Amino acid sequence: MTEGLLLLAAFAGLLLLRVPVGFAIGTAAVLALATQVSLGPALLTSAQRITTSLDSFPLLAIPLFILAGQLANRGGTAARLITLAQELMGGIRGGLAHVHVVASMLFGSISGSAVAAASAIGAAMGPRMESAGYDRDDAAAVNIASATTGLVIPPSNVLIVYSLASGGTSIAALFLAGYLPGLLVGLSLMAAAALTLRGNRDTGPQAKRRIAQPLLAALPGLGLPVLVMGGIAGGFFTATEASGAAVLYALALGVAQRELTWRDLPESLLDAATTTGVVMLLIGTSAALSWVLAYERIPEQAATLVLSLSRDPIAVLLLVNLTLLAVGTFMDITPAILIFTPIFLPVVSELGIDPIHFGVIMVVNLCIGLCTPPVGTVLFVGAAVAGTEARKIVRPLLPLVLAMLLALLAVTFVPSISLWLPRLAGAAP
Amino acid sequence: MRRAVDGATRLLLVALMAASVINVLWQVFSRYVTESPGSFTDELARYLLVWVGLLGSAYAAGQRLHVAMDLLPQRAGKARTAITLFANGIVAVFSLCVLVAGGAGLVHLAFELDQRSAALGLPIAGVYLAAPLSGLLIAFYALDDMATAWRQRSRPEETS
Numbered sequence: 001m002t003e004g005l006l007l008l009a010a011f012a013g014l015l016l017l018r019v020p021v022g023f024a025i026g027t028a029a030v031l032a033l034a035t036q037v038s039l040g041p042a043l044l045t046s047a048q049r050i051t052t053s054l055d056s057f058p059l060l061a062i063p064l065f066i067l068a069g070q071l072a073n074r075g076g077t078a079a080r081l082i083t084l085a086q087e088l089m090g091g092i093r094g095g096l097a098h099v100h101v102v103a104s105m106l107f108g109s110i111s112g113s114a115v116a117a118a119s120a121i122g123a124a125m126g127p128r129m130e131s132a133g134y135d136r137d138d139a140a141a142v143n144i145a146s147a148t149t150g151l152v153i154p155p156s157n158v159l160i161v162y163s164l165a166s167g168g169t170s171i172a173a174l175f176l177a178g179y180l181p182g183l184l185v186g187l188s189l190m191a192a193a194a195l196t197l198r199g200n201r202d203t204g205p206q207a208k209r210r211i212a213q214p215l216l217a218a219l220p221g222l223g224l225p226v227l228v229m230g231g232i233a234g235g236f237f238t239a240t241e242a243s244g245a246a247v248l249y250a251l252a253l254g255v256a257q258r259e260l261t262w263r264d265l266p267e268s269l270l271d272a273a274t275t276t277g278v279v280m281l282l283i284g285t286s287a288a289l290s291w292v293l294a295y296e297r298i299p300e301q302a303a304t305l306v307l308s309l310s311r312d313p314i315a316v317l318l319l320v321n322l323t324l325l326a327v328g329t330f331m332d333i334t335p336a337i338l339i340f341t342p343i344f345l346p347v348v349s350e351l352g353i354d355p356i357h358f359g360v361i362m363v364v365n366l367c368i369g370l371c372t373p374p375v376g377t378v379l380f381v382g383a384a385v386a387g388t389e390a391r392k393i394v395r396p397l398l399p400l401v402l403a404m405l406l407a408l409l410a411v412t413f414v415p416s417i418s419l420w421l422p423r424l425a426g427a428a429p
Numbered sequence: 430m431r432r433a434v435d436g437a438t439r440l441l442l443v444a445l446m447a448a449s450v451i452n453v454l455w456q457v458f459s460r461y462v463t464e465s466p467g468s469f470t471d472e473l474a475r476y477l478l479v480w481v482g483l484l485g486s487a488y489a490a491g492q493r494l495h496v497a498m499d500l501l502p503q504r505a506g507k508a509r510t511a512i513t514l515f516a517n518g519i520v521a522v523f524s525l526c527v528l529v530a531g532g533a534g535l536v537h538l539a540f541e542l543d544q545r546s547a548a549l550g551l552p553i554a555g556v557y558l559a560a561p562l563s564g565l566l567i568a569f570y571a572l573d574d575m576a577t578a579w580r581q582r583s584r585p586e587e588t589s
Contacts, residue, residue, distance in 0.1 A: 018512055
C-alpha cells in the first residue's frame with residue numbers, strides 16, 4: 001500500500017511539473033514494475049505492453065472516426081449543423097446558448113471526439129454569442145460542457161476504449177446505450193444555461209421557421225450517423241468497418257458538395273494521425289500501468305476493500321462515482337477508463353450492474369473531469385479556441401457542471417436510460 | 430534539421446494512414462463483393478495501427494500536442510525554464526529507456542526467434558521497430574526543446 005501511495009505521489013509530482021499525462025503514466029508504470037522485477041525486464045515488458053496494446057482491430061475505429069469527422073468538418077458540415085440548430089432553437093430566450101448545445105450534440109453524432117467538437121463548433125459559435133452580448137467566458141463554458149456530449153452520443157472513441165478495457169462488451173450495444181444519456185446531459189445543460197444566463201436578453205435568431213431548407217442542407221451530413229449506426233446495429237459492419245465506410249462517405253460528400261478539394265486529403269490524414277498519436281500514447285502507457293496493477297493484484301485488493309465497506313449497490317455506485325469524479329479531475333478520460341474499468345467493473349458486476357450500463361456511467365462521469373482543472377483536456381482546448389484563460393472559465397462552468405452531476409445521478413440510478421435502446425434493438429439482454 | 434525530420438515523419442504518417450483506410454475498405458469490399466474475406470486485412474490493420482499510433486505520438490510530441498497540466502500562471506523566468514527542462518528531460522529519459530532500449534530489445538528478440546505473423550508471414554520485428562524509431566524521434570524533439578529553452582533562459586516574457 002505504501003508503494004501505491006509513493007507511486008501516486010510521483011505521478012502527481014510529474015504532472016505538476018508539466019510532464020505530459022501520457023509520459024507521466026508511462027513513467028509511473030515503469031517505476032512500479034521496476035520495484036517488482038529488475039530494470040532490464042521492466043523496460044522490455046513496458047515497451048511490449050505499450051506496443052501490443054495498440055495491436056488491436058477494434059481500436060483502429062478511433063483514427064478512422066477521427067478522420068471521418070475531419071473530412072466532414074472540412075466539407076462544411078459543422079456550419080450546416082449550426083444553421084439547422086439555429087432554426088430548431090430560434091426564438092427561445094437565451095437562444096444562442098441552446099443553439100450551441102444542440103449543434104454540439106449534432107456534431108457529436110458525427111464525430112467521436114470532444115476536442116474536435118470544442119474546436120469546430122466553438123470556433124463558429126463563440127464569436128456569434130459574443131456579438132449577441134454574451135460574456136466570452138460564459139460562451140466558452142457552454143462550448144466546453146456541451147462538447148463532452150459527443151463522447152456519450154455515438155460514435156464515441158471512449159466507448160470503444162471501454163469496450164476493450166471491459167474485455168469486449170459489444171460496441172453496438174454501448175453505442176446504442178449512449179444516445180439517451182447523451183440527450184439527457186444536453187437537456188440538463190440547456191436547463192442550466194437558461195437559468196444562469198438569464199441576464200442575456202438574446203432571443204436567438206428571429207425565427208421564421210424555415211426549417212425545411214436547412215434540414216435539407218444538413219441531411220447528407222446526418223446520413224453519416226445513419227450509415228454508421230444502421231450498419232453497426234444491423235450487423236452489417238463491425239465498428240471498425242463502419243468507421244472506414246464513414247471515411248469514404250464523408251470524402252464523397254465533401255467532393256460532391258465541392259467543399260473538399262483533393263489537397264485537403266493529405267492534411268486531413270496527417271491531422272487524424274496526429275490526434276490518433278495523442279490518444280494512442282495514453283492508451284499504450286495506461287495499458288502498461290493497468291497491466292502492472294493487475295500483476296500486483298491491485299484490482300482484487302480494491303474489490304475486497306470496496307465490498308467489505310458495503311454490498312449495497314446504491315452505496316457502492318455512489319462510492320465508485322465519487323472516486324471517478326476525483327480521478328477525472330487530474331486524469332484524462334482515456335487512461336481513467338483503461339485503468340479503472342478492470343478495478344471497478346468486477347465489483348459492480350458482482351452486485352448485478354450491467355457492464356453496458358456501467359460503461360455509460362463511467363463515460364458520463366469522466367466527461368465532467370474533462371471540464372475541470374487541473375487536467376481538463378476539453379477545458380484547455382475550449383479556452384484556447386475562445387482566446388481566454390482556463391482559470392476564468394471555471395466560475396461560469398460551475399452551474400453547467402452541477403447540471404452534468406444531476407444527469408450523472410439519473411444515469412447511474414435509472415439503468416433503463418442506458419439500456420432501453422440497446423434492449424429494443426436486441427443488442428443487450 | 431527539425432524541419433527535415435518533421436517533413437519525413439509527415440510523409441510516412443500520411444502514407445500509413447491512407448494505407449489503413451484502404452485496407453479496411455478492402456476488407457468490407459472483399460467480404461460483400463468477392464465473398465472471400467482475406468484474413469490478411471485484419472492483421473495488416475492491427476500492424477498499421479501500431480505504426481500510426483507510435484509514430485503519430487512522436488509527431489504530436491514534436492508539435493507539443495500531448496496534454497499536460499496547464500493551470501499554473503505562465504510565469505516567465507528561471508522557474509519556467511527549469512520546469513521546461515525537467516518535463517522534457519523526463520520525456521527524453523522515458524523515450525530512450527523504454528521505447529528505444531526496451532523496444533530495441535523486443536526487435537532483437539523477435540528477429541532472433543524469427544517470429545512471423547500468422548496470415549502474411551511478416552516479420553514481427555518490423556512491427557516492434559515502430560517503438561525504437563518513435564522513441565528516437567520523441568527524444569530528439571524533447572532534447573531540441575530543452576536546448577531552445579536553455580538558449581532563451583535569459584529572455585523574459587516570451588510565450589512559446
